[in-house]
Amino acid sequence: MKIVIIDYGAGNIKNVKFAVERLGYQAILSDDEATIRTADKVIFPGVGEASSAMRKLDSTRLSIVIPTLKQPVLGICLGMQLMCKSxxxxSTEGLGIFNVDVFKFSKEVKVPQIGWNQIENLESTIFNGIKEKEFMYLVHSYYAPLCSASIAQTTYGITYSSALQxxxxxxxxxxxxxxxxxxxxxxxxxxKI
Structure with a gap:
């Protein structure tokens, strides 16, 4: 299986690659359109700031490529947020894959949310074997509200989408x-999808 992790200068890609390798798979880091299009699975990670990340995607044409991919694609953290409308x-326009806008947490909660929090209302095969209210590690200041694409939610001041499909x-x-x-x-x- 050919697994490609999109390398567009938004950090944390090595940790994702190591996690894939711990599962017994190999992954390629690439920003090459042909390499990405011929992958069996694509992972779109991200740690960083949205507008600079989108500029990088625009400069490499990946902002055009990613929404047209036909194989399973997994966006992580900033990757997921960039898959939204904006x-x-x-004030960044996103890829528009998910029909939802991303907002900053209110001042009533400590920003960024850093640490372990629960995911619940799990509604996808990617959560097979995961129990309701399982703890996941989060680091983020922005969130996607609940919407028709929500497949998991988390509460931090408000209840928001912690996974979309x-x-x-x-x-x-x-x-x-x-x-x-x-x-x-x-x-x-x-x-395994």
Missing amino acids: TEEG KDNFYGVQFHPEKSSVAGEKILENFL
């Missing part, structure tokens, strides 16, 4: 590569 972070596109706000055994199980489930 984000308040840097539309057709072959999946997104998780949490970091499965940093979420111990349960996070690796979600990655494994994605790779």
Whole structure:
């Protein structure tokens, strides 16, 4: 199986690669359109700032490529947020895969949310073997509200989408590569789709 992790300068790709390797698979880091299009599975990670990440995607044409992919695609953290219509972070237009806008947490909660929190209302095969209210590791200041694409939710001041799915596109706000055994199980489930 050819697994490609999109390398567009938004950090944390090595941790994702190591997590995939711990599951017994190999992964390629690439920003090459042909390499990405011929992958069996694509992982779109991200740690960083939305507007600079989108500029990088635009400069490499990946902002055009990613929404047209037909194989399973998993967006992680900023990757998931960039798959949405827009984000308040840097007033950034997203890829428009998920029909939802991303907003900053209110000042009533500590921002960013850093640490372990629960996911619930799990509604996808990527959560096979994961129990309701399992803890996942999150680091983020922005969130996607609950919407028709929500397949998991988390509460932090408000209840928001901690995972989204539309057709072959999946997104998780949490970091499965940093979420111990349960996070690796979600990655494994994605790779077995």
